[in-house]
Amino acid sequence: MKRNAYVFATACLVGLAGALAGCSSEETANADGEQVIRVGTQNDYPPFAFADDANQLTGYDVDMMKAVDEQLDGYTFEYVAVPWDSMFLALESNKIQAIADQVAKTPERQEKYLFTDESYFAAETVIAVKEGREDIQTIEDLEGKAVGALAGDSYTLLLEEYNETAAEPIELKYSESGNPSEILQDVQNGRVDAYVNDPIMMNAVLEKNDLGVEIVGQPLVNDDMGIVLKDEEKGKELKALIDPILKQLKEDGTLSELSEKWTGGDYIPE
Incomplete structure (x- = not known):
C-alpha cells in the first residue's frame, strides 16, 4: 500500500443499527485497484483510538495500522468508528474486515476469531477509585461493591470469571453508553465504587477531564x-x-x- 485511505463513519456511532446500516458490507477496490479493508475501532478510547479535533480517527492503534498498511501491497485500509458493543457483530457481518482496538487475546475470543500471531501491545489491567479511597486495593476488595463495566471487553470478562467463585459477587454496573470516560465520571461521583481497565487509557481520560480518580494497587493481569x-x-x-x-x-x-509517542513508554511485547 503506497497511500492510506480513511473514513470516519459517523453513522456507525449511534448504536448497533447505525453501525451496521452505515457501513457497506460489499468488498470494494480503490482507484489504484487495491482492495479496501475496513478496520473497525472506537472513537473514544484515548490514546489508542479516538476522534481528534478534526473528527478524524487517530491514536496508537490507528497509527500502528497505518504503519502496517504502508508495507501491505494490494490492500488499503479505511478506518471506521464502531461502538465497542457492536464491534464483533460488525466483523461477523463483514461490515468491517479487521479490528484494531486493544483487543486482548483471550482463549474464548481465539476460539471464535482469528488473531495475528504477533501482538502489537502489552496492556495491564488495574483498578481505579475515587481519590482518597483506601478500602480498595485488590480484586478481592471489589467483592460486594459496584464496579462500572463494558459488556464483552476483557476487563469485564475478568470480573465475570472472578464472580463465578467469589465469596460475595462483584456488582457489575454495565454502561449503556459504552463510554469509558462516563464510567470514570461515575467513579468520581460515587455512582460506582471502582472501574477496571487499562491504566494508560484511564490516565489519559483523567487528565483530559480533570477527574478526581486514581489508580490503586498492583496490576491484576x-x-x-x-x-x-x-x-x-x-x-x-x-x-x-x-x-x-x-x-x-x-x-x-x-x-x-x-508506543513512546502515544503512551510515554515502550509497551511492545517481544
Whole structure:
C-alpha cells in the first residue's frame, strides 16, 4: 500500500443499527485497484483510538495500522468508528474486515476469531477509585461493591470469571453508553465504587477531564493485544500478510516509537 485511505463513519456511532446500516458490507477496490479493508475501532478510547479535533480517527492503534498498511501491497485500509458493543457483530457481518482496538487475546475470543500471531501491545489491567479511597486495593476488595463495566471487553470478562467463585459477587454496573470516560465520571461521583481497565487509557481520560480518580494497587493481569480478523479464508490470507509486517515493525523499532509517542513508554511485547 503506497497511500492510506480513511473514513470516519459517523453513522456507525449511534448504536448497533447505525453501525451496521452505515457501513457497506460489499468488498470494494480503490482507484489504484487495491482492495479496501475496513478496520473497525472506537472513537473514544484515548490514546489508542479516538476522534481528534478534526473528527478524524487517530491514536496508537490507528497509527500502528497505518504503519502496517504502508508495507501491505494490494490492500488499503479505511478506518471506521464502531461502538465497542457492536464491534464483533460488525466483523461477523463483514461490515468491517479487521479490528484494531486493544483487543486482548483471550482463549474464548481465539476460539471464535482469528488473531495475528504477533501482538502489537502489552496492556495491564488495574483498578481505579475515587481519590482518597483506601478500602480498595485488590480484586478481592471489589467483592460486594459496584464496579462500572463494558459488556464483552476483557476487563469485564475478568470480573465475570472472578464472580463465578467469589465469596460475595462483584456488582457489575454495565454502561449503556459504552463510554469509558462516563464510567470514570461515575467513579468520581460515587455512582460506582471502582472501574477496571487499562491504566494508560484511564490516565489519559483523567487528565483530559480533570477527574478526581486514581489508580490503586498492583496490576491484576497483563494481556497481549492483537489485530482481529474474521476466521475465514480472507482473514487467513490477511493474517499471513500482516504477521511478517508486524514482526518487522517490532524489529526496526517502529512500534516502540509509536508506543513512546502515544503512551510515554515502550509497551511492545517481544
